[in-house]
Amino acid sequence: MQRDDIKKSLIVSCQPVPGGPTDTAEFVTGFAKAAVDAGAKALRIESIAYVKAVRPAVNVPIIGIVKRDLDDSPVRITPFVADAEALVDAGADIVAFDATDRLRPVSVQKLVQAIKTRGKLTMADCSSLEDARNALAAGVDFVGTTLSGYVGGPEPVDPDIGLITAMHTLTPYVIAEGRIRTVEQAAAAAKAGAFAVVVGSAITRTEHVTSWFRDAVAAAYDAHDTQTALAIDIGGTKTMVALVRGGEVLAEITVPTVRDTGPDAWLAMIADSIRSWTDRYSRVGIAVTGFIQDGCWSALNPATLGIPDRYPLVDKATATFGKPVFAVNDAQAAAWGEYRFGAGDGGDLVFLTISTGIGGGIIVNGRPLAGLAGHFGLIRGPSAGQSPLEDQTSGRWIAAEAAKAGHQATAAEVFEHANSGEAWAEAIISQSAFRAATLCCDIQMMLDPKHIVIGGGIGLAAGYLDRIRDCLAGIDARLTPVLVPARLGSRAGIVGVASLAVRRD
Numbered sequence: 001m002q003r004d005d006i007k008k009s010l011i012v013s014c015q016p017v018p019g020g021p022t023d024t025a026e027f028v029t030g031f032a033k034a035a036v037d038a039g040a041k042a043l044r045i046e047s048i049a050y051v052k053a054v055r056p057a058v059n060v061p062i063i064g065i066v067k068r069d070l071d072d073s074p075v076r077i078t079p080f081v082a083d084a085e086a087l088v089d090a091g092a093d094i095v096a097f098d099a100t101d102r103l104r105p106v107s108v109q110k111l112v113q114a115i116k117t118r119g120k121l122t123m124a125d126c127s128s129l130e131d132a133r134n135a136l137a138a139g140v141d142f143v144g145t146t147l148s149g150y151v152g153g154p155e156p157v158d159p160d161i162g163l164i165t166a167m168h169t170l171t172p173y174v175i176a177e178g179r180i181r182t183v184e185q186a187a188a189a190a191k192a193g194a195f196a197v198v199v200g201s202a203i204t205r206t207e208h209v210t211s212w213f214r215d216a217v218a219a220a221y222d223a224h225d226t227q228t229a230l231a232i233d234i235g236g237t238k239t240m241v242a243l244v245r246g247g248e249v250l251a252e253i254t255v256p257t258v259r260d261t262g263p264d265a266w267l268a269m270i271a272d273s274i275r276s277w278t279d280r281y282s283r284v285g286i287a288v289t290g291f292i293q294d295g296c297w298s299a300l301n302p303a304t305l306g307i308p309d310r311y312p313l314v315d316k317a318t319a320t321f322g323k324p325v326f327a328v329n330d331a332q333a334a335a336w337g338e339y340r341f342g343a344g345d346g347g348d349l350v351f352l353t354i355s356t357g358i359g360g361g362i363i364v365n366g367r368p369l370a371g372l373a374g375h376f377g378l379i380r381g382p383s384a385g386q387s388p389l390e391d392q393t394s395g396r397w398i399a400a401e402a403a404k405a406g407h408q409a410t411a412a413e414v415f416e417h418a419n420s421g422e423a424w425a426e427a428i429i430s431q432s433a434f435r436a437a438t439l440c441c442d443i444q445m446m447l448d449p450k451h452i453v454i455g456g457g458i459g460l461a462a463g464y465l466d467r468i469r470d471c472l473a474g475i476d477a478r479l480t481p482v483l484v485p486a487r488l489g490s491r492a493g494i495v496g497v498a499s500l501a502v503r504r505d
């Protein structure tokens with residue numbers, strides 16, 4: 001073939017989602033024939049097997065590639081000379097390969113030489129103008145914008161039309177490729193000077209196209225729905241972000257809480273990861289470790305998560321998301337979640353989460369108490385100098401006690417030892433359970449809730465609740481708290497804060 005055979009044409013890339021239902025030779029050949037029937041002047045096909053399958057079925061040039069995930073190089077598209085040669089043998093007229101300036105197994109020159117020796121054309125998949133300049137110097141026939149946006153950083157949504165224009169100053173043989181999803185974008189690529197335009201996902205990846213339409217439809221429906229909230233639960237190591245409506249989690253992602261960057265960066269990262277949810281929520285609820293007063297966030301225990309004192313979380317998040325924001329302590333949010341959608345049954349409730357530390361929330365007369373209310377881990381014993389309860393009860397304390405007794409073990413391991421009858425471990429767990437039981441009795445006397453809901457990794461560890469109940473066995477039944485296990489697990493916070501964010505009363 002000649003380069004001009006594909007001049008001013010549409011090329012269709014037929015690359016199914018790997019492992020998906022169309023990832024078979026039959027489907028790829030079907031997509032290829034359909035594209036050619038409708039006027040595609042060339043095809044881009046991945047893998048030797050699919051080039052072999054499509055070659056006899058069509059009469060147009062094929063751009064062949066092989067994709068490999070290598071351990072020692074980020075280069076994926078046709079990394080080896082043997083791949084390039086096998087593509088030619090399978091019937092490719094043009095062989096495309098990664099031409100980015102990254103650690104690579106084989107130089108661009110070697111690939112070009114191997115393909116040219118076999119009398120075929122070469123296409124350099126570039127990420128930048130510099131890549132294109134280098135590839136042209138190595139003698140390639142075409143340069144493509146294929147890898148713009150795929151060599152680090154967040155993946156862009158739109159095609160890189162600017163790169164097409166820039167590459168056109170170097171050569172007329174620019175192939176526009178990558179994220180061309182609409183007829184307008186394809187036309188813009190042609191107008192920017194592309195020699196030919198490749199469209200892939202928008203024509204041949206049904207899963208991707210379906211998800212674009214699904215999100216658009218969901219966003220349109222949700223725009224009229226005031227009951228869906230964006231719920232965020234910022235924890236010490238990870239942040240859960242979800243779309244929640246009436247206790248139901250509609251979509252959910254988890255992003256790391258990068259401790260040394262701080263809350264401005266966390267909000268920016270969250271906003272970045274949920275861009276496709278814009279318009280699907282009317283309000284934002286944020287649950288945080290630490291406490292909230294007047295919309296400002298302060299750490300109670302900087303070891304859990306260090307934040308600037310009185311960080312103006314509500315104002316910052318309102319500016320970030322452009323929607324009304326409600327913020328609350330995470331255990332208070334979880335208390336409300338359990339009250340509305342979990343272990344609660346409509347009566348007043350106290351939620352107690354016993355894990356690395358101890359937190360909680362209080363619902364009285366159907367209302368959640370805010371501010372410091374429920375920070376049970378910070379209650380002190382009878383003498384003012386005594387350390388807070390969580391330092392004598394929580395998972396951190398359990399592991400520290402084990403170490404003191406000469407056993408290097410996590411809290412979970414101490415539980416295993418206790419449950420298999422080891423006396424040293426049983427003594428620690430029983431001591432922790434006894435203190436939790438005392439706290440529950442005190443809560444009952446102060447607030448008389450219908451239930452005390454116990455959650456957290458320690459609270460729900462096998463046998464812990466039973467041990468607390470054993471400690472309460474001798475008490476007058478009328479004074480004994482009714483303990484129930486939490487039901488919502490790690491989602492209690494996001495479900496609760498979403499419900500609080502859309503609450504009207």
Ligand SMILES: CC(=O)N[C@H](C=O)[C@@H](O)[C@H](O)[C@H](O)COP(=O)(O)O
Pocket residue numbers: 013015065077146147150177178179180198199200201202
């Ligand atoms: C980055 C990368 O690996 N691109 C690959 C290159 O062959 C393919 O996954 C793309 O589908 C192709 O470039 C067409 O682009 P789009 O599907 O966006 O129209």
